[in-house]
Amino acid sequence: MDLPHSTAIATTTASDALVRELSADVLRRLTYTVGKDVASASPRDWFIAASLATRDRIVEPWLASNKRNYQQDRRRVYYLSLEFLVGRLLIDGLTNLGLTEAMRAALKDLGVDLDAMRELEPDAALGNGGLGRLAACFMDSMATLEIAAVGYGIRYDHGLFRQTIKDGWQHEYPEDWLAFGNPWEFPRPEIVYDICFGGHVEGARLADGALAHVWRPAETVEAVAYDTPVVGWRGKHVNTLRLWSARAPDPLRLDAFNAGDYLGAQADQMRAESISKVLYPSDSTPAGQELRLRQEYFFASASLQDLIRRHMKQTGDIRKLASKVAIQLNDTHPAIGVAELMRLLVDVHGLEWKEAWEITQATFSYTNHTLLPEALESWPVALMERLLPRHMQIIYLVNALHLDRLRDSGVHDAGVLANVSLIDEHSGRHVRMGNLAFLGSHKINGVSALHTQLVKETVFRDYHKLYPRRIVNKTNGVTFRRWLLEANPPLAGLLAQTIGPRVFDDPAHLSELERYADDADFQQRFAAAKRANKERLARLVFERVDAKVDANALFDVQIKRIHEYKRQLLNVLHTIALYQDIKAQPSRAFVPRVKIFAGKAAASYHQAKLIIKLANDVARVVNADEDLRGLLKVVFLPNYNVSLAERIIPAADLSEQISTAGMEASGTGNMKFALNGALTIGTLDGANVEIKERVGDENIFIFGLTAAEVEHSRAKGIDAREAIEASPRLGEALQAVAMGVFSPDDRNRYAQLVDALTYYDHFLISKDFESYWDAQEAVDARWRDQKAWRRATILNTARVAWFSSDRAIREYAEEIWNTPVA
Template identity: 80%
Template sequence: MTAHDPSHATTVAALKSEVQRRLTYTIGKDNASASPRDWFVATALAARDRLVESWLASTKRNYVEDRRRVYYLSLEFLVGRILIDTLTNLGLTAAMRDALAELGVDLEKLREVEPDAALGNGGLGRLAACFMDSMATLDIAAMGYGIRYDHGLFRQTIKDGWQHEYPEDWLSFGNAWQFPRPEITYDVGFGGHVESARLADGMLAHVWVPAETIVAVAYDTPVVGWRGRHVNTLRLWSARAPDPLRLDAFNQGDHVGALTEQVRAEAISKVLYPSDATPAGQELRLRQEYFFAAASLQDLVRRHMKQSGDIRKLADKVAIQLNDTHPAIGVAELMRLLVDVHGVDWTEAWRITQATFSYTNHTLLPEALETWPVWLMEKLLPRHMQIIYLINAMHLDGLRAQGVSDANVLAAVSLIDEHHGRAVRMGHLAFLGSHKVNGVSALHSELVKETVFRDFHRLYPDRIVNKTNGVTFRRWLLEANPALSGLLAETIGPAVFDDPTKLVELERFADDEAFQHRFMAAKRANKDRLAATIFDSVAVRVDPAALFDVQIKRIHEYKRQLLNVLEAVALYLDIVAQPARDFPPRVKIFAGKAAASYHQAKLIIKLANDVAQVVNADPAARGLLKIVFLPNYNVSLAEKIIPAADLSEQISTAGMEASGTGNMKFALNGALTIGTLDGANVEIRERVGDDNIFIFGLTAQQVEESRARGIDARETIATSPRLAAALDAIARGMFSPDDKHRYAQLVDTLTYYDHFLVTKDFDSYCAAQRRVDARWRDTKAWTRAAILNTARVAWFSSDRTIREYAEEIWKVEA
């Protein structure tokens, strides 16, 4: 539909009227007094109105056709801004832009007014958002379940180079996209005791009597698929106290004490990932996880009983996907509901549970495979602890009956870790309670079999499968990069947005000089925009003609932002020492948040900012190297950075990054990857070709072999003059003149205990960066490689990933 179509004019007129009506009758403002936020809310509500009929129709069809349903349980949904996403999927972006223009309002400015829904930390939550989009696009009857955090992940500011955390206030002006459902509530219990009674048939029944009850209240957000044909629901739970105010205490003058129960209850949905550095923080984390799993399971069981009336048919009509171990307590909760509430015998209940659940593993890091102290589980969830004990006993007895007698093997697959103060292994519970367990890249899935679930894999060799992650091209190309999207539509046709496999047709233009020029012009427009954002954010002027070298992700030692900073220091020292040498101009761009209690990650942020301050101000650097750290990384910032990137840094220690999805978004937008053979980098290389990616460093197997030989790096440092010089500059305070010993411990750790093998990969990384320099100097060769990256990554669509889940795990039709 174009601006010259009569239907376009009709749609524009209708949208203009709808926005105006919402501004007047919902917001209660006239055009003259309306603020940009008022206009945003009016526009969002008008867009929301357009999808409600389809939403209701989709919901009704799910019931009428008695469709098998998918429930996606995730502690994170990093959905970002919703306005442009909704308009894009409804095909209304151009019409809404024109309608607002007639009202004197700029849609792009409204886009900036919308807050990010900060309901996630990074890749896990962003993947969940992409999957929700793809499930709607593929017409799968699905619902996402999570928590409606009041503040989500913290808002990051950088002061004097240090990260500071503040509450994220994304709900301070309400949420135009959600539908409160105060009539949909569930009681979630904690603590108390379990009573047993002998039934008339001689069976023993258990009744959990909680000491505390929290009310889960539903809030629904419609998730519209491409072309608006199907709409699913994201249901988020908010915690409330049953009696928000103790009136007797209030009237006696204890105004604060009267609200104690309310504060304790609402803490559950107050903040994403509260620090678990204290016992109270650890307890809150477990309360969060059980709260949302219990409410979600009660809700989906209620829906199933309403539709089928037979709890024993649950696995025939329902598939539940556990996104990481956070919702794993749901396995024990479903057993409780089946056995204690619905009277299903244990054996049948376990069959139903295993057939219903499947589990996605996202990490090989031990600290991310959750465990909970047995004492804490017994205190908060006494009935669930009984159920877990019984699941474990029957599991181990069954293995013994099959001839498994090795005590070490039985201890390794036990749900209870007896070696570290007795703890429940939630990854083990998720594995045992699921019929399928998947990794998220080919390499990761193989490592899952060889490492964290090695013994389980030997016992259940058909349970682990691979489902390589994907991203929604609609958001990360069509919305984030309209310049490139327009060029693609003009060159190979708009059908590419319906079928990403058509991107391969771009290959025939890779050597076309005119197309190369237009491709890089689109990239330059994005770089100009990012350069303006950088100046507005951190007051650093960067040259858009320089190579934009980008690493944006959660700050963690295994992701090795430190390796990038060390190479930047080495490059800076070379530039200063060799004024006659021709260095291609480069801008290193960092963004990402460190967990509030992760001191080493926060120190790496400080180092990056300290190095940036020295390098950017040094006239001897001649502007050939600039370094910027952009604060408060979120989806909206990523949408500006990714289309502008020339080089994508994917440099984790091999064998430690499960998949990554940023690597896919960068390649889709024509950035070349520099990376280790880790996560989905392996599959990206297979598709874009060795000549169009810069691979360096140890493989996963070599990492293990190197660690086995020891992680003392003194010998490695001694054989690398550039590494030694960079470490020495940092250690002696070149970048921290106010505190020359600030990074002494960091350098000592790299020297004597380099677990993440930063030093081991340093020379290989530097050599790869010099190959980047050489390719960058050859503009035609670089542009050709960039075009081929875009042309060859269609396989990394989340639509493909979800089709695989649907066919091979959930058994639903897509």
């Protein structure tokens, strides 16, 4: 079921002239760019031709936007992120340009099905999860709001790994998303910057007697630019996503090659290109740590050199940088940019230290995404001194001057000074990148109200006391147009018919759905849209994992990165307990459920990979048990990415947002699910708190400990034996796992996992299990009353307009970046 373009985005039905024009454009691209004729063209050839024809329509407004930015001398925003999870771009571009139906008709005339062809587009493997998808949403909204912005990141050859599941275990393979080229990017071989590593720093006296520092690097890598246009809604403004690819200045050492050392001749090239080879190389080894740091400095330095070049071209005055430029650090990955900007201002542009530091702080702002200590990056001082010797000098001086100022202002508490130092002196000296990002920024923001409060109370407690106005909240948002128009055409069509197409210009109109929440006819139509999506997902499940699921069942979905704090294990244990309950009570009327999991575990994260294996082992046993009569099915869909999320989220009935309270910064999946009419079962964590406030207590299923209760429980101890004894269901589920009921080939497979949960339940699964069970029982009760369920789903969609990334970006622009919006 596809969305009629005329009802969805307020344009007239595609004219015959436009269809003919697009058809000619596609044929021209097929002939002169792809080099094929209609008779020999493969489906992929048609995809390339259609993508290039669409890109052609974006280029003119893109060039016009860039020209307008220069002519109006606009303040520019630069968004630095190690991840940009942009997903497929063909339908996204067509939707924002209002050309979807015209292109559909043009391709149909050529004998090509647009919906079948869109499946050929690979997902750009430029991100892992919420962080990268948020960056992509923000780029979309910055273009929509006509903010002059550039996103900077790395053009990974393979990005995050492609996940396969073999015998229930995760295996990682390179994601060859660039194997057939990328029709959306424009290579910029003329835009190249030298990125330096290693060597030493020399002191030199300038003509005026001042001391200068000269970095003599041992290695140079080139950063080459690739640009992707990011088109905003209705195509009025187009921004740029600029990604950097690494290469060696000399790709081949001819002397070594001619001497027969063919591998050695290419060693420098391989070392350089490894920087942009994969996303998040394992940092469990010293070599992996070094590569991570090289990646982060590589893209931060290239981006800063590039934006300074653009700034100097526009103004000619480096001292005006802070008045014309806003740089947003998306997490700590680009935090080394603080030291790099200081190096560029002081060493390259000759500014005095004090002035350079004032410019740096006024230019940078930093988004914190986590309270997890391991995610707040720190680098060994020895590694920093070897790899970035000049930056280590700068960090030392920034830190010394900072601590001196605090002492001069009366701060003498040794504990406070140690906590706010950029250098962690415990367990080997490390540079704290979170502290560097905080100190080098004028604003630091959390990404939900609860998270921001916890940032103030925990990781940056002492900083907040010293700088009480620096931390602000900016709750995340999502590009609601993509997650309706592109991901959920049945619902988008219903919204357009019921409210009008203006809802896609301003999500606030979603609130008009409230008056239809009790309308029986509208409930049926809303349910029919959900049913269409569930049937589509059921077909995909059968294709991907050979499992038959019933679209009449409750689709209970948890899709996110596999991590202990996100508590997929809690969901799996509930599945086991439910399985045991159904087996023990064959006469009870259970609600049919399909438990759907998807997500990747970091390659070196053994416990997370073991949870994936357990989920698949449980699925194997449950799905083969005929005694269940189809009342419970379990599915793990491999290789989770944006495209898969676009299929799953519109089909979900229940959204699992069950992280340990106080550990999920915000989440954006929770917003997408609610927008698409799924009810949330979750803890009071991250943005769940704000979703609850907006959808109403009766339209969400909240359970478990609060963040304060979590801290209190941990303070008392995390031995879970008492809680397990108090929950017979949980005890029986754990016993089944420990005894090898789900792993008859290796009955000790999960012994360590069960022991860890029993004696070191850091994520408080046992404490929350019974509350979670009761909440799931409430889900069943609501599901049995389909009128009440449908009412709640409609109200969820109607009440989540505030979680638009347009709103979030408007807040950033007005309160952090000081830049106008459309």
